[in-house]
Amino acid sequence: STVVLIFQAPISESPLKKDGSSEFRFCVGAGDRVRVGEALGRWNE
C-alpha cells in the first residue's frame, strides 16, 4: 500500500527575500525510512 500526501506549505512571499527563511523544506530523502510522527519537513516563521 502507498500513501500520497499533497499540501500547501509556506514559501518565501517576496522574490527579494532569497535566504529561504520562511520556506518549507523536506527533512527526509528518497529511500529514507520514516515512522508516524517523525517530521517530514519544516519551515520558519
Next chain:
Amino acid sequence: TSFVKTLQTAFQARSSNNGGGTNSQGNSFVVPGATVATILMLGALHARRLYDDKKVQEAREQGIEIVFKPDLKASFLQLLPLRSISRFWGSLTSTELPVWMRPYVYRAWARAFHSNLEEAARPLDEYASLRDFFVHTLKEGSRPIDPDPRCLVSPVDGTILRYGELKGAGAMIEQVKGFSYSVSSLLGESSFLPMISEGHMQEDSVKQEKVPGEKIKKSWWRVSLASPKVWEPMSAHPMKGLFYCVIYLRPGDYHRVHSAVDWNVLVRRHFAGRLFPVNERATRTIRNLYVQNERVVLEGIWKEGFMAIAAIGATNIGSIELCIEPDLRTNLPGKKLMHSEPPEERLYEPKGVGLMLKKGDEVAAFNMG
C-alpha cells in the same frame, strides 16, 4: 509439485519394497510433503524478495534511478481477477487460528517482513487471525509526535519514494523516471486543488482557490476501457508552495494512517479502481499505477492552505477503513467492467468546516484483502 511427485514416487517404491502399503500411509506422507514444499516455496520467494531489495538498494547507492519500462508480465496482470484474488486473500487471512499457533504464525510473519513485535499493543495470542494481527495498534508512546508547530509529520510508517514541489502545467508527480501522472487524476476531477490558470500566474493566488464541490472545467480528458479516467495536464499551474510526498508501506510496516498536521477534512472520495500490486516492480512497469488502483482521498484545509491524503490499496492490502467514517466499505466485489466511473464523494458536515483532526490522530487503516 515436482517435490511432491518425488515424495510420492519414493513412497510408492517403499510400498512395493514392503509388499504394498495402505492409502492412509500414503496420505500421511504426502500432506507433510506438501507442507514442506509450501514452506520451501515461501522461503524461496522471501529470498528472492531480499535479493531484489538488495539490488534496488545497491542501484540507489550508485545513483542509478529506476526507469519506467512496461513488460509482458505487467500486461498479464491486467487480465487477472486481482480484486477476487485480493478478497480471497482477505478471507483466508481472516481465518481464526488456534491460540497455541498464533505466536508462531505472527513471529514467522514478523521475521519474514521485519515487523517489530515488541510494539504490538496486545499479547500475540489475542489476535485471532493474521488479518487482525496485521492491522494491530501500537503500545502507547511507540510513535511520539514531533511537537514542533512548524513541522509536518509523517502520516505512516514507510519508505519515502518521491517528494518535492509541484510546479509546471498539470502538476505532475513522477511515478518513476520516464513516467508521471497528474495530481488531478489522483485526487479526482472535483478536487479543490489550488491551481492557477496560464496567464494568471502573477495574480493573487488566494483568489484562485476553489471551494469543495466546485467542478474543475472539463477542458479535455480521455476515457479508456483499459484505464480509469486520466486527466491530461491542464493549462494551469499549481499555486505557490504546493508540495507532495509519496510513502510506500511494506507488508511488515505498521498499517495505520495518522494525521500529518492539525486540519479540517472537508471531503472524502472513494475511487473503486483496480488492485494492482504497488511494489517497486509494479511502479516501474504499470502505467498510472496509483491512478488506476482503488483509493480513498481525503481533502481539507490546514493553517497553510490545501491538504490532501490519498490512501492507495494493493492486491494484498486491498481495503481501507476510515476512522472518521466507519461505514465506508472498500474492496467490494467488482460489478462493472469499466474502471472509469467517477468516484463516490461525501462532503463532511458542517459544510465548510468538516471534521477536525489533530496532528497524530488516527485517520485510517489498511486491511488485508
